[in-house]
Amino acid sequence: MKRASRRHVAVLLAVAAISLPLVAFSQAKYPSRPVTLVLPAGAGTGVDIIGRLGAQKLSEVLGQPVVVENVVGASGVIGVQKVTRAKPDGYTLLFAFNQAITMNPHVVANLPYDPQKELAPISRFAASPFVWMVNAQVPVTTFPDLVAYAKSHPGKLAMGVTGFASAAYLGSQLLAYQTGAEVLPVNYAGNFSADLMSNVVQLSMSPAAQVPALVASGKVRALAQTGSRRAEGMPDVPTVKETVPGFVIDAWYAVWAPAGTPKEVVAALTTAWQSVASMPEVKERLAAMSAVAVGSTAEELNELSRTETKMWGDVVKARKIAPAQ
Numbered sequence: 001m002k003r004a005s006r007r008h009v010a011v012l013l014a015v016a017a018i019s020l021p022l023v024a025f026s027q028a029k030y031p032s033r034p035v036t037l038v039l040p041a042g043a044g045t046g047v048d049i050i051g052r053l054g055a056q057k058l059s060e061v062l063g064q065p066v067v068v069e070n071v072v073g074a075s076g077v078i079g080v081q082k083v084t085r086a087k088p089d090g091y092t093l094l095f096a097f098n099q100a101i102t103m104n105p106h107v108v109a110n111l112p113y114d115p116q117k118e119l120a121p122i123s124r125f126a127a128s129p130f131v132w133m134v135n136a137q138v139p140v141t142t143f144p145d146l147v148a149y150a151k152s153h154p155g156k157l158a159m160g161v162t163g164f165a166s167a168a169y170l171g172s173q174l175l176a177y178q179t180g181a182e183v184l185p186v187n188y189a190g191n192f193s194a195d196l197m198s199n200v201v202q203l204s205m206s207p208a209a210q211v212p213a214l215v216a217s218g219k220v221r222a223l224a225q226t227g228s229r230r231a232e233g234m235p236d237v238p239t240v241k242e243t244v245p246g247f248v249i250d251a252w253y254a255v256w257a258p259a260g261t262p263k264e265v266v267a268a269l270t271t272a273w274q275s276v277a278s279m280p281e282v283k284e285r286l287a288a289m290s291a292v293a294v295g296s297t298a299e300e301l302n303e304l305s306r307t308e309t310k311m312w313g314d315v316v317k318a319r320k321i322a323p324a325q
Contacts, residue, residue, distance in 0.1 A: 032064075102309040
């Protein structure tokens with residue numbers, strides 16, 4: 001009996017010794033290894049530029065490397081899907097433009113995920129307006145002029161867009177929905193600034209970062225910005241909502257984790273991204289791109305995502321926009 005008891009104790013001690021590293025690992029403070037930040041867009045895009053800025057500073061806050069991975073294709077679908085399928089442990093995150101979350105569910109056919117159910121919101125990091133611009137040969141100088149001209153000349157103004165699932169295309173549809181101003185969307189695979197300057201297309205709703213060079217050419221006019229307020233970098237450019245109440249389209253950039261990520265990890269990441277957004281250097285670099293740091297709570301990001309998703313659903317339904325295959 002004594003021998004059996006000693007054997008039993010020896011086995012228990014051996015099991016405990018083996019288990020100690022596992023327990024220590026499971027209780028290790030997050031993060032204990034590098035974090036991957038998936039960007040569902042290519043190099044040089046707003047998502048890439050702002051995402052890499054955030055990743056660099058997030059690494060300083062977390063004390064771990066943050067590895068940026070550009071996953072391109074299908075209007076951001078492939079990159080978002082990669083994160084929805086990742087292990088929900090906080091080591092794979094999504095940094096995306098709102099188009100991928102609030103617009104794609106309505107304009108991409110057979111979307112292979114539900115962002116509201118398969119992603120856990122972390123924080124809205126930054127926001128930047130789009131800017132409505134016209135070729136200088138178009139006889140309008142203000143946004144009210146543009147609305148009036150488009151209403152009296154339906155379909156005459158050609159508007160460059162980068163896809164019929166893009167924010168610019170949906171912006172044109174929102175304008176038509178709210179004012180009756182009809183333009184002619186022209187699809188481009190990439191940057192169409194040269195065609196805007198040469199009057200091949202007359203109109204665009206482009207990211208704010210593209211505005212200074214185009215306006216400086218003297219061939220393009222900036223008429224209005226789409227944010228909720230005038231950006232500090234463009235105080236003389238009015239907002240669209242000053243003419244069309246309710247027309248607000250911020251190009252915002254936010255962070256999500258896979259659904260099921262532990263609440264304490266989500267909380268830690270929210271705090272970390274808020275810290276990054278509050279850094280003076282980050283604010284300065286964003287301001288140079290006519291963007292502002294936000295640093296929202298997870299709850300605020302969730303509410304904004306749901307509200308904006310519904311808004312675009314209403315626009316798509318009213319305008320009878322068919323999802324892109």
